[in-house]
Amino acid sequence: MSAMEETSFKDLIVRQRPGxxxxxxxxxxxxxxxxxxxxxxxxxxxxxFMEMGQIFIFPPEWIPQPFxxxxxxEALTVIPFFRYFVNTMLILVPSVVGTLVSSSLAAYGxxxxxxxxxxxxxxxxxxxxxxxYIITLLPTFLMWSxxxxxxxxxxxIVPNWLGFHVFYIFLLRQFFKNLPxxxxxxxxxxxxxxxxxxxxxxxxxxxxxxxxxxxxxxLNAWNDFLDPLVYINSSDKYTLALGLxxxxxxxxxxxxxxxxxxxxxxxxVLIVFFLTQRYFIEGVTMSGLKG
Amino acid sequence: xKRWQTPLHSCRAAGRASGTRMTQISxxxxxxxxxxxxxxxxxxxxxxxxxxxxxxxxxxxxxxVGGFILLKVIPIVASFVISLxxxxxxxxxxxxxxxxxxxxxxxxxxxxKSLWVTxxxxxxxxxxxxxxxxxxxxxxxxxxxxxxxxxxxxYLPSIIPVIASSILWLWMFNPDFGLFNxxxxxLGLPRQRFIYEEGQVIPSxxxxxxxxxxxxxxxxxxxxxxVPNQLYEAVDxxxxxxxxxxxxxxxxxxxxxxxxxxxxxxxAALQTFVQAFIMTEGxxxxxxxxxxxxxYRKAFQEQQMGYASALAWALFLVICxxxxxxxxxxxxxxxxxGGDD
Numbered sequence: 001m002s003a004m005e006e007t008s009f010k011d012l013i014v015r016q017r018p019g020x021x022x023x024x025x026x027x028x029x030x031x032x033x034x035x036x037x038x039x040x041x042x043x044x045x046x047x048x049f050m051e052m053g054q055i056f057i058f059p060p061e062w063i064p065q066p067f068x069x070x071x072x073x074e075a076l077t078v079i080p081f082f083r084y085f086v087n088t089m090l091i092l093v094p095s096v097v098g099t100l101v102s103s104s105l106a107a108y109g110x111x112x113x114x115x116x117x118x119x120x121x122x123x124x125x126x127x128x129x130x131x132x133y134i135i136t137l138l139p140t141f142l143m144w145s146x147x148x149x150x151x152x153x154x155x156x157i158v159p160n161w162l163g164f165h166v167f168y169i170f171l172l173r174q175f176f177k178n179l180p181x182x183x184x185x186x187x188x189x190x191x192x193x194x195x196x197x198x199x200x201x202x203x204x205x206x207x208x209x210x211x212x213x214x215x216x217x218x219l220n221a222w223n224d225f226l227d228p229l230v231y232i233n234s235s236d237k238y239t240l241a242l243g244l245x246x247x248x249x250x251x252x253x254x255x256x257x258x259x260x261x262x263x264x265x266x267x268x269v270l271i272v273f274f275l276t277q278r279y280f281i282e283g284v285t286m287s288g289l290k291g
Numbered sequence: 292x293k294r295w296q297t298p299l300h301s302c303r304a305a306g307r308a309s310g311t312r313m314t315q316i317s318x319x320x321x322x323x324x325x326x327x328x329x330x331x332x333x334x335x336x337x338x339x340x341x342x343x344x345x346x347x348x349x350x351x352x353x354x355x356v357g358g359f360i361l362l363k364v365i366p367i368v369a370s371f372v373i374s375l376x377x378x379x380x381x382x383x384x385x386x387x388x389x390x391x392x393x394x395x396x397x398x399x400x401x402x403x404k405s406l407w408v409t410x411x412x413x414x415x416x417x418x419x420x421x422x423x424x425x426x427x428x429x430x431x432x433x434x435x436x437x438x439x440x441x442x443x444x445x446y447l448p449s450i451i452p453v454i455a456s457s458i459l460w461l462w463m464f465n466p467d468f469g470l471f472n473x474x475x476x477x478l479g480l481p482r483q484r485f486i487y488e489e490g491q492v493i494p495s496x497x498x499x500x501x502x503x504x505x506x507x508x509x510x511x512x513x514x515x516x517x518v519p520n521q522l523y524e525a526v527d528x529x530x531x532x533x534x535x536x537x538x539x540x541x542x543x544x545x546x547x548x549x550x551x552x553x554x555x556x557x558x559a560a561l562q563t564f565v566q567a568f569i570m571t572e573g574x575x576x577x578x579x580x581x582x583x584x585x586x587y588r589k590a591f592q593e594q595q596m597g598y599a600s601a602l603a604w605a606l607f608l609v610i611c612x613x614x615x616x617x618x619x620x621x622x623x624x625x626x627x628x629g630g631d632d
Contacts, residue, residue: 001511109351
């Protein structure tokens with residue numbers, strides 16, 4: 001792919017300043033890669049509008065003829081999508097709130113207060129990022145089943161209230177650490193205690209990063225598959241991800257319906273992504289930066 | 292502290308730096324105290340202040356530390372204890388010593404197979420997706436038009452729920468009506484069976500993993516943007532070309548970011564699950580029996596909690612060994628420049 005373009009662009013490069021030619025080449029490569037990366041999504045959309053007959057034509061056609069919009073209502077009724085959406089939100093909302101509360105409290109404790117052993121405790125917490133999830137999942141599952149919470153949303157929500165995803169604590173701590181110290185000191189002189197400083201001073205100026213954490217953890221709950229798979233067994237309590245997986249097992253050859261169902265689970269994510277893209281990218285950037 | 296330093300290293304650095312920070316704060320406090328003319332009381336007040344910060348600090352982190360103990364420390368210990376039993380939901384567990392581990396190492400070819408499959412996938416997908424993410428970041432670090440749009444498009448596939456992308460790729464890999472065989476036909480190449488053939492299933496899944504390198508790309512891009520321009524200018528002055536810049540400036544300056552992405556992607560690759568569950572069910576001929584999928588099957592389909600816990604411990608030890616290996620060798624290839632900001 002790139003070798004061919006390189007030769008065809010050599011002529012151009014000679015005539016112009018080297019920087020321009022290189023940039024033009026980079027631009028073209030970007031276009032080609034974008035097209036390639038969007039192709040699966042085009043395939044998804046195209047398949048979700050097709051009739052069964054057309055989907056099995058080979059070589060494949062790209063334009064559905066006719067557009068079969070019924071795929072969507074059909075996919076949405078075969079599986080109670082609305083119910084699964086509600087179920088997913090019943091997990092997502094308390095999980096996001098819990099993550100925000102527990103992670104921001106911990107992050108403040110690690111970033112703005114000086115206490116002996118603080119960095120050691122944080123280091124130990126952070127090291128659990130390397131812990132394979134499955135190793136804790138098995139005993140945790142047995143624990144929840146001992147106290148009778150299997151087939152409820154409790155095991156899916158509670159860990160978020162206990163700062164389970166250390167990554168968010170890390171992200172918030174990075175942000176809090178870079179806020180000017182004077183903020184706390186001024187409030188302290190006025191007699192505010194750390195909780196008041198946290199609530200009235202730090203949180204209001206941290207809205208962007210809190211939004212990042214809310215988006216990332218919300219997405220996490222939306223996409224989560226292994227946890228609902230393990231903890232939820234009755235189909236009326238399924239989440240969207242779990243419902244989609246079950247749908248896959250039942251309708252293996254009805255690709256148009258499967259693609260329509262997949263589109264339905266993807267579209268909300270895309271909308272959130274486009275609305276909050278700036279925060280999104282910022283959040284990911286922050287995760288790798290600023291020691 | 293260096294802006295682009297990796298977080299895992301930063302804990303070490305933070306440990307070192309905290310001493311300095313503490314002194315800074317205490318100086319500022321004593322100054323404040325002195326200005327109020329009570330330096331004798333300052334010392335006692337300082338320690339009281341420290342105690343107060345300790346209580347508050349512990350209070351703030353208590354939820355997270357409680358979660359750490361309840362959902363991580365206790366489960367890890369419990370997992371090891373369970374791995375020494377024949378725990379099975381149907382009957383009471385009894386202690387069987389290291390039998391599960393013996394069985395795993397000597398009498399379970401599927402364990403070795405799953406270990407091999409997972410290692411093969413990781414060794415293949417980690418470098419390939421990292422190189423691809425790096426190349427994309429390099430492209431986005433040029434001054435071309437519509438940069439924001441390209442960044443969005445390259446990132447977009449990464450946000451798609453893995454369950455949906457697995458179904459989509461399953462359909463694209465379809466040997467009879469899928470997108471990829473249509474493409475191969477178009478290029479005049481022989482058709483393939485992709486995930487339906489043991490020899491191709493892992494390469495196919497590696498190819499799929501290249502689709503969602505967005506976060507890695509963004510982290511690389513941020514690292515690239517922090518490489519000081521003077522270094523490139525220096526190469527220009529010395530008459531170096533683009534390759535010299537990449538080899539002697541970009542890559543050395545990016546090694547901390549590379550280390551970070553390497554660790555994150557190794558840990559993620561070793562825990563691949565959904566692809567196996569949705570797309571291949573571990574097949575064909577256990578050719579994609581990822582270890583987490585195997586553990587899931589043993590634990591939740593065959594109810595062998597004891598044996599599954601032993602398998603989980605094996606994975607845990609592999610990850611520990613690999614991270615230690617990466618960290619130990621990292622001081623040989625990771626370059627931390629001395630500047631401070």
